[in-house]
Amino acid sequence: MIVGIPKGLLYYKYNPFLFTFFTELGANVVVSEDTNKHILDLGVKHCVDEACLPIKIFHGHVASIKNKCELMVIPRVMQLEKNEYICPKFCGLPEMVLNSIAGMPPAITEPIYAFSKNSLYKWAKTAGKYVTSDIFKIRHAFKYAYEVQSKHRTGINNNEHDIKIALVGHPYNVYDNFSNMNLTAKLDKLGISVETMEFTNDFLINMEINNLYKRPFWTYARENYGFALNAVKEKRFDGIIYISSFNCGTDSIIIELIKDKIGNFPLLILKVDEHTGEAGIDTRIEAFSDMLERRTQHESNIPTNG
Ligand code: SF4
Known part of the structure; x- marks a missing residue:
């Protein structure tokens, strides 16, 4: 067989x-x-x-x-x-x-x-x-x-660079390097380390969920929201990249909920489908990387999140 x-x-x-x-x-x-x-x-x-x-x-x-x-x-x-x-x-x-x-x-x-x-x-x-x-x-x-x-353990957690982002998204967007256009490797070249949700304790993820008026009943929606919200509080993260797919119903809600809560914490949303051009993704992550670099160099000027 x-x-x-x-x-x-x-x-x-x-x-x-x-x-x-x-x-x-x-x-x-x-x-x-x-x-x-x-x-x-x-x-x-x-x-x-x-x-x-x-x-x-x-x-x-x-x-x-x-x-x-x-x-x-x-x-x-x-x-x-x-x-x-x-x-x-x-x-x-x-x-x-x-x-x-x-x-x-x-x-x-x-x-x-x-x-x-x-x-x-x-x-x-x-x-x-x-x-x-x-x-x-x-x-x-x-x-x-x-x-x-x-x-078996999945997850990315590299610490080679001074700047680090929380990479949020469904596992098939985070780990399929063809559909995410080798995002982790691109970030590495730009001097950005990456950490995924597997390295955040479930307790911390669920604590963020408890602040929502209703618990999401989609597993990855809950995890992505909890991880992103917790990342804002963790000193080790300078920003969040959310990799998502066009037409994803759960992501469209969760991304809005995240945006609503994180104030001015840097967030880049990358939405991909079969028409997404790699050059466009490159430009956006380069611009995000420049912004993170400027922020870390002038940290004292950053207003606190509201
Ligand atoms: S709609 Fe969203 S959650 Fe559903 S399979 Fe597609 S990417 Fe995954």
């Missing part, structure tokens, strides 16, 4: 689990390439126009390996935390893909509730049966994959 895993959306966070689970079941696993121009073009061709860039890119990854596998994993990620969801597009992802791309192999589309080991095991039991009927093998593969995933 050859199982295909598309390298899109939450692959960046949860690939060790998926890869280990199917490999331990005895399947051969085919993972699509890193996102590139060909994959983007395939995604744009196969996906509806209105979708955000990460969803289009996911379609491209699927299309790129559909003829190389006998079973495709299309993760319908419903929940990572109790009482929270990801985004409606995740809930309907399998339907979008299966109705848009012709000639698909059978797909695993069962909903994933990953807020606890037990809830995730329910998915593993159903998904594992596509590969083997041996329930002991499935249980072993799940336990091992869960253990491997628990040891």
